[in-house]
Amino acid sequence: MKTFFILILLFVPLFSWGQNYTQKYNELYDRTEFYNSYGNLIGYAKRNSLYNRLEYYDAEGNLLKTEQYNDLYNRKDIKDQYGNQQGYEKSNSLYNRNEEYDSYGNMKYSKKWNELYKRYEIYDSHGNMIGYYKWNTLYERWEFTESKY
Numbered sequence: 001m002k003t004f005f006i007l008i009l010l011f012v013p014l015f016s017w018g019q020n021y022t023q024k025y026n027e028l029y030d031r032t033e034f035y036n037s038y039g040n041l042i043g044y045a046k047r048n049s050l051y052n053r054l055e056y057y058d059a060e061g062n063l064l065k066t067e068q069y070n071d072l073y074n075r076k077d078i079k080d081q082y083g084n085q086q087g088y089e090k091s092n093s094l095y096n097r098n099e100e101y102d103s104y105g106n107m108k109y110s111k112k113w114n115e116l117y118k119r120y121e122i123y124d125s126h127g128n129m130i131g132y133y134k135w136n137t138l139y140e141r142w143e144f145t146e147s148k149y
Helices: 002-010
Strands: 021-026 031-035 041-048 053-058 063-070 075-080 085-092 097-102 107-114 119-124 129-136 141-146
Touching: 063 085
Parallel strands: none
Antiparallel strands: 021 031, 021 141, 031 041, 041 053, 053 063, 063 075, 075 085, 085 097, 097 107, 107 119, 119 129, 129 141
16 A cells, blocks of 8 residues: 555656546556546556566556665655666655655655645645645546646
8 A cells, every 4th residue: 555655646747737647556467557637548657576666657668767765865766767866755754745856956846645635735846736636436546636726
């Protein structure tokens, strides 16, 4: 279950523009699949147990990025398909949120659980809400909705 929530929170940078996106776990292929608002598969994420990392692919199966936990720095490193460092994600216990940084150490966005609305809210580095993830109990999937304000 923890891996499922990590998948939810990590795929935001790829899909944080103009539409609603959904994701659902596919037990047959043992992966989390991402769909656009028209129901078309746009990518998927799968755990690579050999390298102990999470790998993201586009709909054609091309590797987009990888994520691996770094015990030394207590953070999750994000790399492109060639292994180049693209950024990292770290927990901020003071503000009770997760923050993602680019390869230069600049914060890109933060993610925080909103207990009142029962959703994960995504904020840019200036504190403006980008959107949120909410669990759809009818379809049993997480849905990302872009903030309109």
